[in-house]
Amino acid sequence: MVGMARAATTSDAFNAIAEPQRRDILALLRAGERPVTDLAQQLGMSQPQASKHLRVLREVGLVRFRGEGKQRLYGLDARGLRPIHEWVGGFERFWNESFDRLDSYVQDLKQTRQGE
């Protein structure tokens, strides 16, 4: 075995929301439960793609569904977003502080030439 591949990814909320279409799904679901076909249509994706994304979201616990006739009404379960909000919030003071120092620092960098 020469190359060890990356660790599992889609298995947590951070990765689930890394995909733009999945973010779109979550955003849409704030307005209420919706069947798969509705989501697919409103977001301009195929039904299989919608189902696949919903599967990922379901596996990380960000959505749930409820059978309603032959449809499945998918709904938001935003509790899994809370840890993310908290983690990112841990950096709040770093973007909130008046960054006189940072700004001048960045200017400085531009002169010195930063990579790429």
Place this chain on the structure above:
Amino acid sequence: MVGMARAATTSDAFNAIAEPQRRDILALLRAGERPVTDLAQQLGMSQPQASKHLRVLREVGLVRFRGEGKQRLYGLDARGLRPIHEWVGGFERFWNESFDRLDSYVQDLKQTRQGE
């Protein structure tokens, strides 16, 4: 061309922080600037891996560096985390509501404003 692959990913902050080791790097940098080797050692990763992760973080603007002797001191630039915080924050009321009340809340939403 039969199968079209996924869209670019590591090119935005959402994907950058989807990787646990990169989150660790960012968390460490809250304590101040650090050279690559320090980061690698403290996080138990190889130097090339640290460099690669730093490259991703640099490309999405979450870190910057400053040459100090033969070292490169990497520092946090958390401004790119703000949009993420805001996006996730848009779901705050949904994880604050308990589930029984969530349904009625959604009903409420539908009456109040029908938009997106």
Place this chain on the structure above:
DNA sequence: CCATCATATTCCGATAACGGAATATGACAA
């Protein structure tokens, strides 16, 4: 220049992830 330390890049193999198309499953109704 040369040696050395710090960092970046390249090459590689394995695997995960995405999109599309086709197909399978499931639930209902007649």
Place this chain on the structure above:
DNA sequence: TTGTCATATTCCGTTATCGGAATATGATGG
């Protein structure tokens, strides 16, 4: 049951991504 609608899964091809190892680049001091 059969038919139909809604959804899920499977198969396929392409590309992204990660880790490791080796190597290349870069800066500094003598």
